[in-house]
Amino acid sequence: MTSIFQRALGADFDRLHPQLQRRFGFGLADGVGCVGRGTMDRIWHGRGFTRPFLALGAKRHILLPQSGVGIPFTIENYAYRDALGRESLSFVRTFSFDTARRWDATMVYNAERGTIVDYLGTHQHVAVDLRPSVDEWGGLVIRSGEQRFHGGPVSFRVPGLVSGVAEVHESYDEDLGRFRIKVVVANRRFGPLFGYHGTFTAAYVTGDAVPSAVKPRRVQVRA
Template sequence: MTSIFQRALGDDFARLHPRLRRRFGFASDDGVACVGTGVMDRVWHGRGFTRPFLWLGAQRHILLPGQGENIPFTIENYPYRDSLGRETVTFVRTFDLDRPRRWDATMIYSPERRSVVDYLGTHQHVAVDLDLSVDDRGALVIRSGEQRFHEGPLHFRIPGLVTGTAVVRESYDDEIGRFRIDVEVSNHRFGPLFGYHGTFTCSYPRGEPVPEAIRPVREQARV
């Protein structure tokens, strides 16, 4: 089976650094996952008024509160078929700040939207279209697009005024033998909201089930 990232990138997937092709090239029937561990050189947030929103979002693991330097970090990417039969990959990031803080996502490829859709949080309240590209150094660049809110009968596009636009760049540094990650989430009116950057290494466990602790509490059918 083709990974959701290969589907989204098409022929450009071959332009990724070989280590990134391995990291993003597996699917649920391959029986392999990817678990990264490392240190974020810096985790930061924007001006003071952003804190209440970050703390509120953190209750469902949608936003990341807190800040610091040299923060231990893990990322757990497990592929599986969800209850709707969709090829899904977990993106559960844990930061050892004042206490372990998680930023959860599960990703699918949507033929309807012709993109990867990123469901944020434990209950998949927010669905975000992702634009994937490969830069001239073989790094994966992800930019978030339209965002939609789903809760019971409610279903609407979230206005840009209150959303954060994420830019993620993940690369592999051959000199130090580690992955590099740089994330910035900002609002076009209010400026930077939060972000982090640092390095990590990956292991590829085989034959392990998706840990229940990182599965979403609820799966959202709407994209």
């Protein structure tokens, strides 16, 4: 069974740096998880009006309300089958400020859309289409597309005026022996909202047990 990134990238997956192929190439059948640990050199915010927006999202582990430099960082990626039977990949990021902050996401490949759907937060209220690609140096680039809000009986497309568009660049630095990550979230009208960049190493854990802490509290059936 191929990973969700192999399905989304197709033949381009083989253009990724070998370390990125390993990091994004495991699936359910492999019984492997990837835990990255490192430091974010800088976590930044846009203009002051973004802070209430970020603080609101942080209540459900969406977005980051704090900024800083030299912030310890952990990312936990586990492939597992969710309550709806879908292969899911956790993307749980923990930033160790004075109070630890988490940014949770769960990725699922949607064959009908032909893309990855990223469910954000502890209750998967926000679903985002992701468009992965490979750059000329073998790095992974992920750009977000349409966003949808699902809460109880309410479901709607999030207007671009109030949504944040994310761009993620992940690469492997041969000289450092570390992964590099850069994330920028911006609004089409209001500009940059927040972002971070830094480096980390990855360890691969084996076994069928997936930590319950990386799973969302609610699984969203709507894409």
